Every structure is written in C-alpha cells, then in structure tokens.
Amino acid sequence: MPEQLCPECGATLFYDSPTKRYACKGCGLYVTKDELVNIKDKLRQGTDEYRKRKQQQSEYLEWWLSAKK
Numbered sequence: 210m211p212e213q214l215c216p217e218c219g220a221t222l223f224y225d226s227p228t229k230r231y232a233c234k235g236c237g238l239y240v241t242k243d244e245l246v247n248i249k250d251k252l253r254q255g256t257d258e259y260r261k262r263k264q265q266q267s268e269y270l271e272w273w274l275s276a277k278k
C-alpha cells in the first residue's frame with residue numbers, strides 16, 4: 210500500500226488495519242479511505258475555486274485600473 214499523506218497537514222498517515230482507517234499523528238485526522246478521498250477532492254475543488262476567484266479579482270483590477278485612465 211502506498212504511503213498516504215494527510216490532506217490537512219501533510220504529515221504521514223498511519224493505516225490502522227483493525228478499524229480500516231487512516232490516522233494522522235500531526236493533526237489527529239482519523240478517516241476511512243473513502244473519507245480521505247472525499248477530503249482530497251474537496252480540497253482540490255477548493256483550490257480551483259480559489260484560483261478562479263483570484264483570476265476574477267485580477268481581471269476586475271485590470272479593468273478598474275484601465276477605466277481610470
């Protein structure tokens with residue numbers, strides 16, 4: 210099984226086979242594999258949204274600056 214990294218803090222996750230969950234010693238995250246995938250998906254979407262918002266902001270700023278001239 211490949212090593213998994215914590216999506217929250219980046220520390221190595223430990224697989225707890227009796228409960229089939231991943232545990233993070235860095236931040237205390239304790240999730241199943243499905244939940245881990247969900248969190249990673251959500252974070253990826255969040256990053257995309259953040260990037261999109263940044264882009265919109267800079268476009269607006271450009272428009273605002275050029276409109277002032």
Ligand SMILES: [Zn+2]
Pocket residue numbers: 215216217218219220233234235236237238
């Ligand atoms: Zn963590």
